[in-house]
Amino acid sequence: MLVAVVMLFQGADDTGTAVARPIGEVKLEPTSGSYFQMFEFYGRPPHTWKHAQRMVRGYFYEEREGRLAEIKTGAIHYFLLLNFMDLRSKKAWIGLSATCNETAEMKWLDGSDLADQSFRAWNEGTTRNISRTCRANKDSGMVLPAYYDSHELGLRWDVGNEKTNLKYMMVEFPVPVDETPEDEQKSESELKEHARSGNASYRHLTTLIYAILRLALLQNK
Numbered sequence: 001m002l003v004a005v006v007m008l009f010q011g012a013d014d015t016g017t018a019v020a021r022p023i024g025e026v027k028l029e030p031t032s033g034s035y036f037q038m039f040e041f042y043g044r045p046p047h048t049w050k051h052a053q054r055m056v057r058g059y060f061y062e063e064r065e066g067r068l069a070e071i072k073t074g075a076i077h078y079f080l081l082l083n084f085m086d087l088r089s090k091k092a093w094i095g096l097s098a099t100c101n102e103t104a105e106m107k108w109l110d111g112s113d114l115a116d117q118s119f120r121a122w123n124e125g126t127t128r129n130i131s132r133t134c135r136a137n138k139d140s141g142m143v144l145p146a147y148y149d150s151h152e153l154g155l156r157w158d159v160g161n162e163k164t165n166l167k168y169m170m171v172e173f174p175v176p177v178d179e180t181p182e183d184e185q186k187s188e189s190e191l192k193e194h195a196r197s198g199n200a201s202y203r204h205l206t207t208l209i210y211a212i213l214r215l216a217l218l219q220n221k
Contacts, residue, residue, distance in 0.1 A: 018043030020055035020169065027083050031075045035061050035173040038084055038092065047165040049145030052093045053109065056171045064173035068095030070108045072117050080148075080170065081155050088150050091158075093169040096146035098159060100134035104144075123149060123156040130159060 018041040026037045039056060041047040052068060059066040071077050071094060080087060095109040106114035114120075130144055144159040147166055160166070 015048065015051035015054050016043075016046040018045065018047055018051065018055075020052060020059075022059070022171075024084070024086070026061055026173075027079075029076055029079045031073065031079075033175040034076075035064065036069060036080060036084070037061070037171050037173075038086055039169045039171050041167050041169075045165045046163070047167055048163065049093050049097070049143075049147075049160070049166075050162065052166075052169045053095075056169065059171070061173040064176060066171045066173055067109055068093055069170040069172040070095045070110060070112075070174075071121065072108070072112075072119060074119050077119065077121055077155070084170070086168070087148050087155055087170070090168045091150070091166050092148045093166055094146055094148055094157070095172070096157065098130045098134065098144040098146070100137045100140050100142040100144070102139060104130050104134040106130075121155065121157045123151065123158045126156075126158050 020039045021042050023038050023040050026035050028035050039052075039059075041052070041055075049068075056066040056068060069080070071080065086092075096106065096114065097109075098104045098106045108114070133144060134142070143162055145162070145164070146157050146159050147164075148155050148170060149158045
C-alpha cells in the first residue's frame with residue numbers, strides 16, 4: 001500500500017509548493033528488488049529536480065522510502081521502458097546529476113559515482129554539453145540534473161539546470177540497505193562480473209530492439 005506523509009507546511013521550503021502524486025501502478029523490477037512508479041507534480045511551478053527530490057521522500061511503499069530513480073543497469077533501463085509507456089512521451093526527472101567542481105562529477109543520489117558503472121543512456125551530445133558547461137563554471141558547484149527524454153529508439157538521459165521545470169518524475173522504492181542479508185552481499189569482483197554480463201545483455205537487447213523497429217518501419221512503407 002502506498003502511503004503519503006502529508007506536508008502541511010510546504011511553503012516553508014524554498015524549493016516550491018507543488019505536491020507530487022503517483023500515477024499508474026507500482027511495478028517490481030526483479031533484478032534490483034526495487035519498486036518503481038511514475039509521479040507527477042500537482043500545483044504551480046517550480047517543478048524543479050530539487051523540489052522533486054524533496055517531495056518523493058514523503059512517500060513510502062512497503063515501508064520503503066521513495067527517491068528519484070537510479071538506473072544503474074541496462075536491465076532496469078529496459079524494464080522502465082517496457083513497463084512505463086508514459087516515459088515515451090513525457091520527460092521525467094531521475095536521481096542522477098552532474099556537479100561542476102574541478103571536473104564534472106556525475107553521481108546518483110545515493111552518492112555512487114556514474115563512472116563506477118558500465119551502463120549509460122546519454123542522449124547524443126549531452127556529455128559534451130556537460131563538459132563544456134562545467135569548464136565554463138569550474139568550481140561553481142552548479143548542478144545539472146538528469147531526466148529521461150524520449151528518443152526514436154527508446155529513452156535517453158539528458159540534463160537541465162537548477163531552474164528547469166518538468167512535470168513528471170520516475171520514483172524508486174529501493175530495498176533498504178540494512179535489510180540485505182549478509183550472505184547475499186557480493187564481493188567487488190562479483191559486482192564487476194555482474195556489470196560486465198549485464199552490459200553484454202544490454203547490447204544484445206539493443207540490437208534486437210533496433211532490428212524490430214527497422215522491420216516495423218519496412219512493413220509500414
